[in-house]
Amino acid sequence: MFRIQLEGAASDFACHADDTVLRAGLRAGLALPYECNVGACGTCKFELLKGEILNLREDAPGLSARDRAKGRLLGCQARPLGDCTIKLRLDDACRPAVPPAMRLGELTETRDLTHDIREFRFRAQGHAQFQPGQYALLHLPGVTGPRAYSMSNIANADGHWQFQIRRTPAGAATGILFDHLRAGDRIGIDGPYGIAYLRTGVPRDVVCIAGGSGLAPMLSVARGLADSQAMHARRLHFFYGARTPRDICGEDLLRQLPGFGERIAYHATVSAAAGDPPWHGNTGFVHELVRDTLTPALSDYEFYLAGPPPMIEAIEHLLLVEHGVPPGQIHFDRYF
Numbered sequence: 001m002f003r004i005q006l007e008g009a010a011s012d013f014a015c016h017a018d019d020t021v022l023r024a025g026l027r028a029g030l031a032l033p034y035e036c037n038v039g040a041c042g043t044c045k046f047e048l049l050k051g052e053i054l055n056l057r058e059d060a061p062g063l064s065a066r067d068r069a070k071g072r073l074l075g076c077q078a079r080p081l082g083d084c085t086i087k088l089r090l091d092d093a094c095r096p097a098v099p100p101a102m103r104l105g106e107l108t109e110t111r112d113l114t115h116d117i118r119e120f121r122f123r124a125q126g127h128a129q130f131q132p133g134q135y136a137l138l139h140l141p142g143v144t145g146p147r148a149y150s151m152s153n154i155a156n157a158d159g160h161w162q163f164q165i166r167r168t169p170a171g172a173a174t175g176i177l178f179d180h181l182r183a184g185d186r187i188g189i190d191g192p193y194g195i196a197y198l199r200t201g202v203p204r205d206v207v208c209i210a211g212g213s214g215l216a217p218m219l220s221v222a223r224g225l226a227d228s229q230a231m232h233a234r235r236l237h238f239f240y241g242a243r244t245p246r247d248i249c250g251e252d253l254l255r256q257l258p259g260f261g262e263r264i265a266y267h268a269t270v271s272a273a274a275g276d277p278p279w280h281g282n283t284g285f286v287h288e289l290v291r292d293t294l295t296p297a298l299s300d301y302e303f304y305l306a307g308p309p310p311m312i313e314a315i316e317h318l319l320l321v322e323h324g325v326p327p328g329q330i331h332f333d334r335y336f
């Protein structure tokens with residue numbers, strides 16, 4: 001166990017020899033800045049003032065050539081080799097409401113949602129504590145580095161952690177999940193992480209926008225809203241953007257929520273309509289459907305987004321630049 005001192009802070013925090021600086025800080029309840037946890041976004045950058053660090057992912061895209069030249073490191077890829085002193089700016093938005101922890105989860109069940117998205121259900125000891133919209137890091141046998149996956153269910157006392165995962169062609173983690181993991185197998189589940197969680201105290205109608213494998217956290221937000229007192233006073237617009245008709249999913253799961261068809265509406269669109277099954281619905285990108293469906297002003301809504309970076313960028317442009325939605329009303333984690 002090593003001690004990590006933040007420059008200028010009164011106290012330090014403990015970090016296990018096999019943990020990372022970022023995760024150890026979050027486990028200690030500190031507001032260390034982060035987003036993806038896998039070395040891609042660069043939000044967790046810091047400067048090492050004293051001590052030695054093992055860089056777990058030398059080629060991580062989250063560091064630019066300039067960052068490397070300046071000796072910057074990524075907190076999510078930094079394993080201390082002794083006591084360290086580091087310099088970074090805390091971000092109060094990242095302070096964990098539920099400090100992340102590692103547990104073993106046993107695969108209990110899987111089911112296919114589409115031709116390439118499968119739901120994986122795990123059970124772990126103790127309460128499954130997380131906020132709707134958060135994610136966990138799955139540690140899979142034979143895969144270098146954990147992978148981030150969003151929970152699709154909501155917190156529960158029975159230790160159920162559910163994920164909806166899209167198979168990536170030749171993907172290391174999804175290859176293990178889809179082709180090798182069997183019911184009864186156990187993996188490490190580390191979480192919760194993520195700041196794009198449901199805010200129940202906000203008096204605005206809610207818009208969830210999911211693209212591709214972003215279904216899970218948006219479903220979790222919808223389920224969390226339906227489970228809260230807030231749903232009685234609010235409406236939920238759920239948008240799903242798929243590539244082809246056979247990629248469409250989520251409506252059957254939303255239909256199970258109380259208020260579907262009255263206070264909850266599902267809207268889907270495909271960017272390539274040709275294919276099987278025949279498609280007679282909306283075509284185009286999901287941000288275009290959001291623009292054409294919602295009654296202005298868009299600043300009257302609270303937005304939750306999940307999907308690939310180009311989708312998030314297109315929606316951010318629509319909301320922030322074209323419609324002046326305050327940034328504090330837009331919550332997302334990019335899927336790298």
Ligand SMILES: Cc1cc2nc3c(=O)[nH]c(=O)nc-3n(C[C@H](O)[C@H](O)[C@H](O)COP(=O)(O)OP(=O)(O)OC[C@H]3O[C@@H](n4cnc5c(N)ncnc54)[C@H](O)[C@@H]3O)c2cc1C
Nearest residue numbers: 036038145148149150165166168171172173174213335336
């Ligand atoms: C916050 C977040 C939430 C996500 N939620 C979901 C979800 O709910 N459902 C879903 O289907 N997908 C989700 N993803 C994407 C998912 O994490 C994987 O990127 C995807 O499944 C491909 O993984 P793979 O190993 O099969 O593919 P590969 O092509 O083998 O790996 C690509 C991914 O692995 C990461 N990576 C590569 N090497 C390392 C390493 N050494 N250490 C750590 N990471 C490494 C890359 O940054 C990239 O994300 C999420 C991603 C993020 C960031």
Ligand code: FES
Nearest residue numbers: 037039041042076
């Ligand atoms: S690069 Fe570390 S949180 Fe994204």
